[in-house]
Amino acid sequence: METVYDWVTLAIFAGLVVLFLQRSMSDDRQDSMIAYMAGAAMCALANYLGNEGHDLLASALIVANLAFILLVLKPIDLPRRS
Template sequence: METVYDWITVAIFAGLIVLFLQRSTAEVQVDSMIQYLPPALGCALGNYLGNNGHPILALLVIATIPVYVWLVLKPFAR
């Protein structure tokens, strides 16, 4: 945990974990586990790019993660 990319991607990933755990205990399953793979891979890719000297690409990848979560996983849908 040395760079800003480490902190940001770990925070996003922790949010994904909380959302997944909350949804997995619900009586009615809203989404499948495979839908969590793209944002998890996005966290890994964004962190990798940021730590290896590609800050613009890293920020683009990291910025797409909340968009994906908002549009596909819909954390605040009723």
């Protein structure tokens, strides 16, 4: 745990784990495991790129991962446009 990428990607991954556990206990919504694996893989790749000095790519991947989680896994209900 030496870089900011370690902490940020760990926080995102922990959020994914909590979301997965919450959804696995719920009867309402069942998500595909592929979506969680994709989010976890994006965390790992962003962390690797950040630790290797590719700051711009790592930052872009972190933002893309957050957008992916919000749009695909939908941890919160986003308001719809009317």
